[in-house]
Amino acid sequence: MQPTGSLTPVLLGISLLILGVGTMHASAHTAVHAAEAPSQAPTEAQWHTLNSAIIEQHVMPRYQLLADNSATLEKQVQQLCDAPSLETLSVARTGFNAAQASWQGVQHIQFGPVTLLMRNYSLQYWPDKKNIGAKQLSAALASKTLASKDPASTDQRFDEEFFRAASISVKGFPALERLLFTNKHLIDTADTAECSLAHAIARHISDTAASIHTEWTEETRLISAAGENNMTNDDSIPAYETPSEAATEFMKSLVEPVDALRDTKLLSPLGASAAQSRWKKSESWRSEQSINNIRQNVIALHELYSGTQPLSVKTLLVASGDSVSAQLIESEFKTISEQLAALPAITDLKITAAIRQQLLQTTEHLLVLQNTLEQAMQTLNIQLGFNSRDGD
Structure with missing residues (x-):
């Protein structure tokens, strides 16, 4: 038009x-x-300041929260296994929701220590289109059960060696969610294979979260030294040649998840109509946290956009001459957050036409947000490069 x-x-x-x-x-x-006045891209000094603000005010606090909540979850699952009951199961489930929400709040950071040994996928292997997680969980539980029934067999232990060899689909939140929210044997008796595996996964999540948080100390040093003669451990390849190169990773973390929120987390389970919706395709339907996950994602992205001081992506965009985009992005974040806050948790796997329409309106705003963010990156002279989702 x-x-x-x-x-x-x-x-x-x-x-x-x-x-x-x-x-x-x-x-x-x-x-x-x-x-408007002609745009002027941010200086390297401004990118350096923004990088420091994002790390100190956004990345580190969120990884700290993930580590803390995951450690609490590990203790709660241990208590469940020691004294199985409806009460300890409820506490463990609440702890799971808190830890998972913490992960959703930093899920968008897809570079740095979280990518080492594919720990991002180990924490959450999703979407699992071929139901690999269920198959691998069944195999692991069967091995444990058979070993416990055979006196001549070495007991199957869910220890570090197990996780080194195990599929990524049994190491993280989706696998633990399946055990805590759908398994009927967790409160039958202590020391079941199911509870042993649940506790092992919770411990693995906790250890992984703690390691990532600790390793961000070195990542912070490399980002802070961008533009200087900073090298990786082999003293041959610069980690980040310039502050803007390091900032590009943060900008990818801001822009690229929006498409996943719209396409994978919402449009896919919503289907072509209410009758064709498949809420089981949503991210955390077993724990009824799929909508809350998206809330946490949007809150985190909004903070990454405009929640840091003394500089934010928003203030840099305004300073670069694009106040219209800057305000539109801010407005879209607020609108999307308000829409999601008004939604109840979806407890029925069949989506009503009314709720589906509400979520479709959210996807429309996500599309505007995505397009405006992409245009804003041009103003900021940021080249996002290849998006791993492009090959999906």
Whole structure:
């Protein structure tokens, strides 16, 4: 749709932003930009300041929270196994939800220590389109059960050696969720194979979270030294040549997850109609946390965008001459958060038409947010490069 000649470019841009017409967003955005000063990309000094702010105020506190909540979860699952009851099971489930929410709050950081040994996938192997997790869990439990019944057999232990050889699908939150929320044997008796494995997974999550948080100390040093003669441990390859190169990783962490939220976490389980919705395809349907996961994702991305001081991505965007995009992104984050906050937890696997429509409205705002963020990266002179989701 082309703009009419009866409105000036500025008036047209403002009108369309007010109306929220997604299909004409690009035209409106261009029109308003015509009245703004030419953009000027941030300096390396500004990127350095922003990187430090993001690490100190966003990354480290969130990994610390994940480590703390995961350690608490490990203790709660241990208590469940020591004294199985409906009460200890409820406590463990609550602890799981808290730890998982902490992971959702830092899930968007897909670089640095979390990628070592594919720990990002070990913490959460999802979507599991081929149901590999269920098969691997069954195999692990069968091995433990058979070993315990055979006096001549060496007992199957869910220890570090087990996890070194195990599939990533049995190491993280989805596997533990399956055991805590669908397994009926956890409170039957102490020392069951199911509870032993649940505790082992909780311990593995806790150890992994603690290691990632600790290892960010070195990652922080490398990012802070970007632009200097900083090297990796082999003293041959610079970790980050410039502050803007390091900042690009944070910008990817801001932009790329929006597409996953819209496509994988919402549109996929919503289906083509309410009758065709498949909420079992949502991220954490067993624990009824799928919507809360997305809430945590959006809160984290919003904070990464405008929640740091003295600089934020938003303030850099304004300083670069694109105050329209800066404010539109802020507005979209707030709208999406408000929409998600108004939704109840989905406890029925069949989505009502009303809830589906509410979620579809959220996906429309996510699309506007994604497109505007991508355009903002051009203003900031950030080249995001290859998105791993492009090959999906």
